[in-house]
Amino acid sequence: MSIDRLVTSGSFSLDGGTWEVDNNVWLVGSGDEVVIIDAAHDAAAILGAVADRRVTAIVCTHGHNDHIDAAAEVAAATGAPILLHPADQVLWEMHYGSDVPYVPLKDGQVIDAGEVALTVLHTPGHSPGAVCLHARELGVVFSGDTLFQGGPGATGRSYSSFETIIESIEDRLLTLPEETIVHTGHGDSTTIGAEAPHLGEWLHRGH
Incomplete structure (x- = not known):
């Protein structure tokens, strides 16, 4: 079982x-297959990191073009x-139009990543269709741009909502065990326990 992090730029x-941004691309799986x-940004680098493993799914935590x-x-x-x-159809079409199909994700869906299950948590706020992926057996959640080291993802642009992202973090993420590692869409990883005490500060900062 492996979790690999690749940083790409675009x-x-x-x-x-x-x-200009640096993105975390996460590869989760076994020696044979990977999700x-x-x-983000660099297909050649991603395919190089995949190597000879079979890719079973390409999961988008949300529809912003850098992801x-x-x-x-x-x-x-x-x-x-x-x-x-x-719910991120409008963002998807900004980049791909209607030319590239995708399979709709739904809350609670379980994605098989080799030897581990990834449970989809719909966490709107950064975008309407933002999701996190919880690997319970590994004690890890992949948070996309919903939760970072130091606070919630940005909500100052179209299709985002500060109130909604706080609600998502409070209801869906801070309820996970505090030792859960949070692998983010940009920057360094953190833990639920490190971020949970700061909810009040974020609320104050956001208003």
Whole structure:
């Protein structure tokens, strides 16, 4: 059983602005097969990290272009389906139009990643279809851009809501065991226990 982190670099564009970003791409699986979480920016680097393993799914934690922009190329190379929550359809179409199909994710769905199960937690706020993936057996949650080291993901742009992301974090993430490791969409990992005490500060900061 392995969790591999690959950092790729590219740009994020929304609301007429573009920013250079580094993204975490997570590969979760066994020696034979792997699930890719957030195929960002660099298909060649991602395929290199996959090596000779079979890709069973490309899961998008949300539809912002910096998390999906290599998904179509990786899917074409591997034959793996792309999974996205349909509430992010509008964001998906901003990047891909209607040309690239995906399989709709739903809350509570379980994705098989080799020797581990990833449970989908719908955590809207950063975007309407944002999801986290909880690997209970490993004590790990992949949070996308919902929760970072130091607080919630950004909610200052279109299709996002501060109140909603706080509700998602409080109800879906802070209820996980405090030792749960949080592997984020950007930057360093953290734990539920490290972030939970700061909920009040985030609420104060957001208003």
